Structure formats: structure tokens, C-alpha cells
Amino acid sequence: MSGEKAGAVDPDAYSDVWVFVEEHAGDVMTVSWELLGEARGLADDLGEDLVALVIGEDVDEVAREAVERGADRALVADDPVFEPYRADPYGEQFRALVEDRHPAVVLIGGTHTGRDFAGRVAVPAHAGLTADCTELGVDDDGLLEARRPAFGGNVLATIVCEDHRPQMATVRPGVFAAADRDPDRDGETEQVDVVVDERDTLSEVRERVVGDTADITEADRIVAVGGGCDGDLAPAEELADALDAELAASRKAVDEGWVDGSRQVGQTGKTVRPELYVAVGISGAVQHVEGMNDSEVVVAVNDDPNAPIFEHADYGVVGDLFEVCPALAERLREDGLVDADAEPEAKP
Amino acid sequence: MTTDPTIVVGVKQVPDDDEVRIDPDTGHLDRASAPAVLNPPDRDALEAALSLRDAAGGTVVAVTMGPPTATDVLEEAVAMGCDDAALITDRAFAGSDTWPTSLTLAAAAESLGADVFVCGEETTDSSTGQVPPGIAAHLGWAQVTYAEALEPEFDDGRLVARRDVEGGYEIVAADLPVVVAVAYGEFEPRPAGLHRKLYAETEFEPLELSAEDIGLDDGEVGIGASPTEVGGMETVEPVERERETVEDAAELADALADAGVVG
Numbered sequence A: 001m002s003g004e005k006a007g008a009v010d011p012d013a014y015s016d017v018w019v020f021v022e023e024h025a026g027d028v029m030t031v032s033w034e035l036l037g038e039a040r041g042l043a044d045d046l047g048e049d050l051v052a053l054v055i056g057e058d059v060d061e062v063a064r065e066a067v068e069r070g071a072d073r074a075l076v077a078d079d080p081v082f083e084p085y086r087a088d089p090y091g092e093q094f095r096a097l098v099e100d101r102h103p104a105v106v107l108i109g110g111t112h113t114g115r116d117f118a119g120r121v122a123v124p125a126h127a128g129l130t131a132d133c134t135e136l137g138v139d140d141d142g143l144l145e146a147r148r149p150a151f152g153g154n155v156l157a158t159i160v161c162e163d164h165r166p167q168m169a170t171v172r173p174g175v176f177a178a179a180d181r182d183p184d185r186d187g188e189t190e191q192v193d194v195v196v197d198e199r200d201t202l203s204e205v206r207e208r209v210v211g212d213t214a215d216i217t218e219a220d221r222i223v224a225v226g227g228g229c230d231g232d233l234a235p236a237e238e239l240a241d242a243l244d245a246e247l248a249a250s251r252k253a254v255d256e257g258w259v260d261g262s263r264q265v266g267q268t269g270k271t272v273r274p275e276l277y278v279a280v281g282i283s284g285a286v287q288h289v290e291g292m293n294d295s296e297v298v299v300a301v302n303d304d305p306n307a308p309i310f311e312h313a314d315y316g317v318v319g320d321l322f323e324v325c326p327a328l329a330e331r332l333r334e335d336g337l338v339d340a341d342a343e344p345e346a347k348p
Numbered sequence B: 001m002t003t004d005p006t007i008v009v010g011v012k013q014v015p016d017d018d019e020v021r022i023d024p025d026t027g028h029l030d031r032a033s034a035p036a037v038l039n040p041p042d043r044d045a046l047e048a049a050l051s052l053r054d055a056a057g058g059t060v061v062a063v064t065m066g067p068p069t070a071t072d073v074l075e076e077a078v079a080m081g082c083d084d085a086a087l088i089t090d091r092a093f094a095g096s097d098t099w100p101t102s103l104t105l106a107a108a109a110e111s112l113g114a115d116v117f118v119c120g121e122e123t124t125d126s127s128t129g130q131v132p133p134g135i136a137a138h139l140g141w142a143q144v145t146y147a148e149a150l151e152p153e154f155d156d157g158r159l160v161a162r163r164d165v166e167g168g169y170e171i172v173a174a175d176l177p178v179v180v181a182v183a184y185g186e187f188e189p190r191p192a193g194l195h196r197k198l199y200a201e202t203e204f205e206p207l208e209l210s211a212e213d214i215g216l217d218d219g220e221v222g223i224g225a226s227p228t229e230v231g232g233m234e235t236v237e238p239v240e241r242e243r244e245t246v247e248d249a250a251e252l253a254d255a256l257a258d259a260g261v262v263g
């Protein structure tokens, strides 16, 4: 076994770039469109087709939209067994398609769903799977270069897979721009054989409750709350109103149930890049900073002068957020720095 | 169905996040600078496994794949209340990425007769979250990731879980055997008892298993079986921030106006 890796394959037998389009009851996760936009460039660089993979029930329109957003082809596995999402039927269907059609690259959004089943495809294929990439590229040999932050964002590691196919990666939501829709774009959609039978599934979803799936990645201004808020979001919400900002949160605030998970910023949440990011009662753990470090101007309000967040802020106020936030909101309105008459935003 | 379930819980030793230093010249992690600790999400996994046992009986076995020094985290697991622990250790494992790592843990789970394999959602040193689904894929088992609450319905051959999804949650009933990755921050870890601690440190010896012991060939594991390679590491320049401390809200409003983000 000198030099050659266990389970290596002939890379030339694999072609095309696949993007998994994640859909739940008709709603598509934005990261899928972000991936199509980024993958369009990769496919062009490689001189290959961009293929959207759509798994679900009644997903013709989703498949059509994938074509309008840049896919050359959409493969559609349409069956009640796929609604709602479950790891084993999705993984099994995806695995069978990969085995059958030999894609060179497979990209999946780094959502809970994507991270849940990507391994169920990569393991049987003996494929390399890079987690939560923030940059994608192609090297001179046509190999996918998947880049991801490591060690709290201090290092960017490039991961390649030379001898195994497909080259798989999950990609962080919010890092790429979503592909625009062009209703005139041509492309085919193909219904594929469904290889999954309900009787063989290993799990059952008894209930699925999904409410707020806010897209904080598009916001120009963000007020983010953390553990320091202690369950009382009113001061931060007042500030967000004054600034016409979206409310976001650290994981602590999400875990405590104060704010919905779709508003979480960080390594396991979203990557945001607003003009203004106000961190209210957030300590500044590496996992949080990773998601907000691309913000233009960062403000921190924290009563602990040694909180790490101040290292990552342009302006810091050492003080009690319950005093500082309302005072700042008032001051901004008084000084006419924000539109004082603006209708308060509906509370998230 | 399962009367005396074996609950195996995977734990890993990682460098302490708060203490990690990056070598400024190479951009690589200076492992010597950081003390090794139990991966924080794994403490939640231990709690989840122990409360499953509290509710349904059976035994909890902590398992780690790592060098002999990783016994420290097994001692912690036993101090917390695990009935037994196994160290999966072999030079052949060196350089494993998530593919052979999940194969190794899958083989360990089988060797130990696991009905449920509980993990933390990810490790703080590699943060891929890929190992739990990988284990399930190697074994062909059901899986539940981002589990926030667990309800054993072992008599009916099921584990019911609430799992976190974007914007909400779902209730999933998964067939046994099953791999569960628990969401970090959802299971408040119990403190280690004094007696258990003493026992773990003085009397307890973990089971030690090699690749061969769990039925794996050297060629199936380690760097040779790892599809991914690190092609390069670049140090990311920290974002330049003003790091200006202002006195109060009034000064902050002025600063924001000067910076051009309001007004």
C-alpha cells in the first residue's frame, strides 16, 4: 500500500458540480441559493455542468427555481417519504445518486440538516468531507480547495481530496451572495428513481414546529444580545428599533430560549457582515466572534472591562446594558442621528 | 425489547480553548501551550447518557479514541458516574480524519454491544460535527443530531428525541440501535461525586482496546484511510479594530456619527 490510499478511485471517472437544494415544506434555505451562485463559478472554471439536487415532496417549483438561479440541470427525487426531512431516507437517496452518477464535487449547506446527512453520503462513498467552509476554489489540477477557519478563526485551513470522489463540503450560511433569479434561463429537470421505501426507514418525525427563520445575514445593522441580558430583551430591542436594526443573539441567548436559533451568530450559527454590529452583554467567545468578524463597525456594551469582546470592537462602553442601551437609543433619537419618527419595527 | 441497554458515550480530549496559543511563525496550534481538557460538548453527552440510564436502567460506558494520556477524560467520565470506560488506542490510528475516526468509534460501539451511542455535537478542536453521523452511517443505524431532550422508549425499541432545527424543533422517534449527538448547552452536566472521583483516580482501570481488538485492519484506519488532506494553513490577520473605550451612551452616539454609521 505504498503511497496509495485505501479506497482511492479514478478521479477522471467523476464530473460535474452538484449542489444540494435544501427545502422544507416548500421553503428553500437561503444557503442553497448562495451555494448555487458560488458553484456556478466553480463549474465554469472546471468546464463542467452545475447540477442541483432537489429531494422532497412536490418540489417541481423548487427545481425550476434552481435552474433559474444557475443550475444547468436539476435532479429531482419527489416522494412523500422525503417530507419532512429525515437523515436516513435523504442519505440513502443521495448516496444512491452519487454512486450512480459520479459527481466530482458535492456541496451542501452547513445547516443542521446539511450537517446531519452529509456524512451519510460521504461515508459509504469513502469521500472526503470538509465541514463549514467559508471559501471554495479550484487549483491548477482541477482539485476542489475547500477552506475553513480553524482554531477560533485564527487560521484558514485548505482541505483537498486527491484520491477520493466526490469531493464533498458543507458551506457556512451567509458567506456567499445568493444567486439571482433569471426566469428566462433554460435547463432541464429530471425525475430520478426513488430508491427509498417507507418500510425501511429507521426514524419517524412525530412533530415539526418551525416558526421564525429570520435572515439576519442580509441586515445592514444588527443588535445582538447575549447572556448579560438575563432574559430581558427590552433594552436591546429598544436600541434595535432606534437603529432600525435586526435583532441577533449569541448562542447563550439562544440556548436560554430568549431568541430563536435562526438569529444565532457564530461558528454554529450564521456569518453576518453588517455595517454596524452592536454586541450587548456578549462576552466575545471565539465561536461567537467567528460569525461577526466581518462586520464593518463593531460596538460592545459589557459591564466587565476584561470581556474579550472589547478586543474585537471598535467602540466599547463598559457599563450596565440596562442603562446604556436605552440611553443610547434616546440619544440617537434626540440628536437626530436616526429617524425619530420611524415606526417601531414589529418585534421579532 | 431492550431490557438492559448498553449506552456508550464517546468523549474526546481537546486542547483548552481559552488557553490555546497559535504559533505566530507557523500559524499552527501550539498544543503544548494548552492544557488538555474534556471537550465541553462531551460533558453534556455524558449527562445525557447518564440520565438515560437513570430513566431506563442499563450501563453507561465512556469511550475515547486517543493516546494513552487520554485516560484522563475517561477518569472524569467515571467520576461523573459512568459504569465503565474504554480507551481505543493504537499507533495505526494516527492521522485519522473524520472517516476512519467514525469507523473506529463504530467498531468500538459494536464491540461494546452498544444500543445507544451518545456524542457531543462537535469537538472544539476540529468542530466538524461529522463523527456522529459518520458512526451511524458506518453501522447503518438511525441517528439523531442536535438532540435537546431524550425520552427512552426502549421497551418499544425506540428513542424519542427533541431535535433542534433552524427556526424550531422536531420530535423524532428513532429505532434502536441509534447514534445521538446532543446539542451543546442543553444537558446540565452533574458534578462528579467525591467518592466516584477517588475511585476513578485510584482504583479504576479502563479497558484498553487496539485496532485488532475491535476488528479493524491497520489499512482501514489512520492517515492511509483518510480521504481529506490539509493542503495548507494560512494565518488570518486579526481584523483591525479601533478598540476605543468611550465613557457613556452620549459619547458612543457621537462616535457612531463620526464613523458614519448613523446620521
Ligand SMILES: Cc1cc2nc3c(=O)[nH]c(=O)nc-3n(C[C@H](O)[C@H](O)[C@H](O)COP(=O)(O)OP(=O)(O)OC[C@H]3O[C@@H](n4cnc5c(N)ncnc54)[C@H](O)[C@@H]3O)c2cc1C
Binding pocket: A225, A226, A227, A228, A229, A249, A250, A251, A252, A253, A264, A265, A266, A267, A268, A269, A270, A280, A281, A282, A283, A284, A285, A286, A287, A288, A291, A301, A302, A303, A304, A307, A319, A320, A321, A322, B040, B041, B122, B123, B124, B127, B184
Ligand atoms: C461547539 C461549540 C459551538 C459554539 N457555537 C457558538 C456560536 O455559534 N455562537 C455563539 O455565540 N457561541 C457559540 N458557542 C458558545 C460560546 O463558547 C459561548 O459560550 C457563548 O458565546 C457565550 O455567550 P454570551 O457571551 O452571550 O454569554 P456569557 O458567556 O454568559 O457572557 C455574558 C456577558 O455579558 C456580560 N454582562 C452580564 N451582565 C451584564 C449587564 N447587566 N450589562 C452588560 N454586560 C453584562 C458579562 O460580563 C459577560 O461578558 C459555542 C460553543 C461550543 C463549545
